[in-house]
Amino acid sequence: MEEINKELNEQIPDPEMSGQAQDAALESVQPQEGETSAAETSHEINVEKASKRQKIGKIFAYIGLYAFLTVMALVVLFPFYWMLISSVKTIAEYNLYSPTLWPKKFEWVNYANVFSKEAATIDLGTMFGNTVLVGVVSTILSLIVTVLSAYAFAKMEFRGKNILFGAMLATMMIPGELFTITNYITVTDMGMYNKYTALILPFLVSVFYIYLLRQNFLQIPNELYLAAKVDGTSDFKYLWRVMIPLASPTLISITILKMMGAWNSYLWPRLVADDGHQLITVGLRELADALSEGSTPNFPLQMAAVVLVTLPLLVVFLLFRKYIMRGVSRSGIKG
Amino acid sequence: MxxxxxxxxxxxxxxxxxxxxxxxxxxxxxxxxxxxxxxxxxxxxxxxxxxxxxxxxxxxxxxxxxxxxxxxxxxxxxxxxxxxxxxxxxxFLDGFTYSAQMTHAKMNFGVKNFQAIVGDSDFLNALGNTMLLTVITVPVSTMLALLIAVGLNSIKWLKKVYQTIFFLPYVTNTIAIGMVFLAMFNIIGSWAGGMQPSSIGLINKLIVGCGGKPIDWINESSSKVANMAVLMIFIIWNALPFKILVLLGGLQNVDKQYYDAAKVDGASRFRIFWRVTVPLLSPMIAYVVITGFIGGFKEYNSVIGIFGEDMGPTGSPGRLMTMVGLIMNRIEDGSVKFYGEASAGAIILFLIIFAVTLINLYVSKKKVHY
Incomplete structure (x- = not known):
């Protein structure tokens, strides 16, 4: 029992028990203990005696800790690795009974085949194009709408402002599936079925983005606004010249999150779009159905398509890590 | 207006x-x-x-x-x-469908839609599946995320690298990575009676390599337990990044004085973890648990990613039905399009999520410190 306990302790060393933090801890403790010098000296002796033993323990703790983190990181990374190497294997190599961890021969043609209607059985190229188009247009329009509303809520005064804002926030509690049914009816009634507008319009306004940007706008001091007013600057000019540059980090977060959402959406595009306007995620799923059955399933081609969908997002993430993580930590939504 | x-x-x-x-x-x-x-x-x-x-x-x-x-x-x-x-x-419009919508027929008010969807054989299945998925994946992923977050918070070397790696699943397409899991767990064709399966996924290759018998995880002869196991692994893998991000953010804001005090008192690391770290993080833990429950009850894409639009292995469509899947089936179901029943399902889902959130808030009010 004790051993288990010890092991656990080592695996989870506390942040403040180590390194710099420990020095900081001692510093903050000592002044307080100044009143009783006896306690202080005994404390210091104890620290010296224990320090050697502690150091060895600490090293073991760190080894355990890094081992744990590394194992978990490998688990997280493995599907990515497997997707990448499988995407460049030949079907024969993929099907080998003893799996190869590195492709013997790089079959780059898998990637070309993703865009060949014959090999993939589905027109994935068009779907990629659709997804990019829908993603870019809906992000730009969404940014415009979000900026205007957030500005009105942050800096303008009008009657019913707080009631309206509160009501908008309240809609965030309702699961999106509840809107889907009526929106599907609305979209079909308006003749937007299988049109780009159906894919773009319903999700143009995100209350969460408005909220996020409004919070950012509120932090910009009002003095700037009043000064601009005295100078006779119009609201729109002030928004464009002062607010937007100052809030650009939040705007970048919103842009990326919105793009990610468009890139990954499945349920709605599947419902309202058909041949010619279908988005990539739906195409991927069709590809899996088409190429998994039968006597010669083609997993390498599937994985190549998956890489093409996944990689752009990973690259964007690595470039804008900070902005994405900051936006996400406040949302709790995926995409 | x-x-x-x-x-x-x-x-x-x-x-x-x-x-x-x-x-x-x-x-x-x-x-x-x-x-x-x-x-x-x-x-x-x-x-x-x-x-x-x-x-x-x-x-x-x-x-x-x-x-x-x-x-x-x-x-x-x-x-x-x-x-x-x-x-x-x-x-609340009894039996409201696509044709009723088109003809503007006058419908009776009533609760028949609710009765119809609750009475559906798939309803209990969907409710059971979503509950099971949520009840298992949320605690497991929260616990794992907590351990990883505490670990990340106490290292300096390579911290950024690990942080980036642990966030990667978040920026992926659920359907796309679902297909990777599908490929890894797959086994296509029969291997009974000396026949060679036409394709076999990595996991079964490893099992066979270790001398075991291949398991059908997601195909025709699979058991529901095996299906659920794959699905849960995928959901947990997918849920970790957000939880780690939030918990690590919380850890970085914890006042170091609490740890100093615990250390002066000679508390062990294990004790500090349970008595200091967890209570101080409790608001963040409550937050990830609540969002986890909400996400769990809305589970849909993960099932589609691995099992396809039939939401089950070949031959057993709908075995892994979820609440959202049930609603979607009602909208799309052939030519009829049961809008009324789909709406009833959506409202039931909303009420479940609302109730679960209230329970969570009530519990965390008692447990969450400050």
Whole structure:
């Protein structure tokens, strides 16, 4: 029992028990203990005696800790690795009974085949194009709408402002599936079925983005606004010249999150779009159905398509890590 | 609409507004960064003063504000407010379908849609699946995320690298990575009676390599337990990044004095973890658990990613049905399109999520410190 306990302790060393933090801890403790010098000296002796033993323990703790983190990181990374190497294997190599961890021969043609209607059985190229188009247009329009509303809520005064804002926030509690049914009816009634507008319009306004940007706008001091007013600057000019540059980090977060959402959406595009306007995620799923059955399933081609969908997002993430993580930590939504 | 009414009334009432707004704001803005920095001073006090001086400017600004809000309000009215009303309406119109929508037939009010969807053989299956998935994946992923977050918080070397790796699953397409899991767990064709399967996934290759018998995880002869196992692994893998991000953020804000005190008292690391770290992090833990439960009950894409649109292995469609899947089936179901039943399902889902969130909040109120 004790051993288990010890092991656990080592695996989870506390942040403040180590390194710099420990020095900081001692510093903050000592002044307080100044009143009783006896306690202080005994404390210091104890620290010296224990320090050697502690150091060895600490090293073991760190080894355990890094081992744990590394194992978990490998688990997280493995599907990515497997997707990448499988995407460049030949079907024969993929099907080998003893799996190869590195492709013997790089079959780059898998990637070309993703865009060949014959090999993939589905027109994935068009779907990629659709997804990019829908993603870019809906992000730009969404940014415009979000900026205007957030500005009105942050800096303008009008009657019913707080009631309206509160009501908008309240809609965030309702699961999106509840809107889907009526929106599907609305979209079909308006003749937007299988049109780009159906894919773009319903999700143009995100209350969460408005909220996020409004919070950012509120932090910009009002003095700037009043000064601009005295100078006779119009609201729109002030928004464009002062607010937007100052809030650009939040705007970048919103842009990326919105793009990610468009890139990954499945349920709605599947419902309202058909041949010619279908988005990539739906195409991927069709590809899996088409190429998994039968006597010669083609997993390498599937994985190549998956890489093409996944990689752009990973690259964007690595470039804008900070902005994405900051936006996400406040949302709790995926995409 | 409502907005326009306010707009026309405005100039007359302009003088009264500031007081109303001010008192409203003081309470409302409590959690605001601005208020916090100003040491509790109502955030809108300044604009309030400013407004009293220039009634004319304010009246002019009023319609401008509405102009700025117009696009958002118009879209929200059509695609958010109307759906709320209409979905409730449809759910209580007995047997409301696509054809009823088209012919504008007069329908009776009642609860038949609710009865129909609850009585559906798939309903209990869907409810059971979603509950099982949620009840298992949320605690497991939260615990794992907590361990990883505490680990990350106590290292310096390679911290950024690990942090980046652990976040990667978040920025992926659920359907796409679902296909990777499908490929890894797959086994296609029969291997019974000396036959060679036509394709075999990595996991079964490893099992066979270790001398075991291949397991059908997701194909025709698979068991539900095996299906669920794959699905849960995938969901947990997918759920970790957000939880780690939030918990690590919380850890970085913990006041170091608590640890100093615990250390002076000679508490062990294990004890510090349970008695200091977990309680101090409890608001963040409550947050990830609540969002985890909400996400769990809305599970859909993960099932589609691995099992396809049939939501089950070949031969057993609907075995892994979820609540959202049930609603989607009602909308799409052939030519009939049971809008009424789909709406009833959506409202039941909303009520479940609402109830679970309330329970979570109640529990965390008792358990969460400060």
């Amino acid at each position: 409502d907005e326009e009414k306010t707009l026309t009334e405005e100039p007359v009432l302009a003088e009264e507004v500031p007081e109303v707004l001010q008192s409203d704001d003081a309470a409302y803005e409590n959690g605001d960064p601005v208020t916090a920095e100003e040491g509790g001073m109502p955030a809108e006090a300044q604009p309030g003063k400013k407004k009293k001086k220039g009634g004319k400017w304010q009246a002019k600004n009023q319609w401008k504000a509405w102009l700025y809000l117009l696009p958002a309000i118009a879209i929200l009215a059509v695609f958010t407010v109307w759906p709320i009303i209409n979905t409730i309406r449809m759910s």
